[in-house]
Amino acid sequence: MTTTNDVNPPPVRALRFRTVRITFIFLLLFAALTPLAYSQAPVYEITPVESSVKFDVESSVAIKGIFKTWDASLTFQTRELSTGVLDIRIQADSVDTGSGVKNGKLRGKDFFNAKEAPYITFHSTKITQTGPASFEVEGDFTIRGVTKKEKLLVSDEGKGSPAGTIIGTMAFDRKEYGMNSGIPFIRIANRVQVNVNLKWKRVAGLPPAFVQ
Secondary structure, three states: OOOHHHHOOOOHHHHHHHHHHHHHHHHHHHHHHHHHHHHOOOEEEEOHHHOEEEEEEEEOOOEEEEEOOEEEEEEOOOOOHHHOEEEEEEEHHHEEOOOHHHHHHHHOOOOOOOOOOOEEEEEEEEEEEOOOOEEEEEEEEEEOOEEEEEEEEEEEEOOOOOEEEEEEEEEEEHHHHOOOOOEOOEOEEEEEEEEEEEEEEEEEOOOOOOOO
C-alpha cells in the first residue's frame, strides 16, 4: 500500500531548509580555507644595502650611474603569481655618475627635474612567467611626473628558495618622458637602460606557485 508521503514530494519548506544548510556549510568551508591560503602567501624582504639600481646611456662620453637612495617591495595576496606586485621607488636626486657636473645636469629640469618630481617609480601591474626562471613584469613607470607603460624583463636566481636575487633590465626612450635636451659637448642616445639587482629573502609563507 502506498502512503501519501511516498508519492508526494518533500514540502517546500524542507527543501528551502536543506538548501540553506548546504549553502551555510559551503560558506564555512570557504571561510576556513581562505585564511589558510592567505597565510601561505609568500612574504618577501628586499634589502637596498645588498642591492642596486643602475642606468646606462649610450653617449660620446660615458654616462653611467647608480641611485644611492631607493626602496623596493615584492608583495603577494596569495601564492598565485598573478597577485604579485613589485614596487620600486627611487629618490631622483640621489643619482651618482661620479661627476658633479653630470649629476647636476641630470637632477635639473631638463632631465629628472628632481626638485619638482623627487621620485622615480615603477609599479607593476602584471607578472608573467616566460621561462623556468624568467619573468616579464609590466608596469607603470614614472619619471619627472610622466607615467607610461614599460616592461621589466627579469630572471630570478634562487626561485622557490628562501633567498635569491632578481636581476632585471628595462629600456625606455627618454624623449617620451620630456627629456629632450642634451649635455653640452656630449652626444646622448635616446635609449636609456635601467638595471636592477634586488637581493631578496622569503621571511614567511610558501613560494609562489611557479610553472615548472
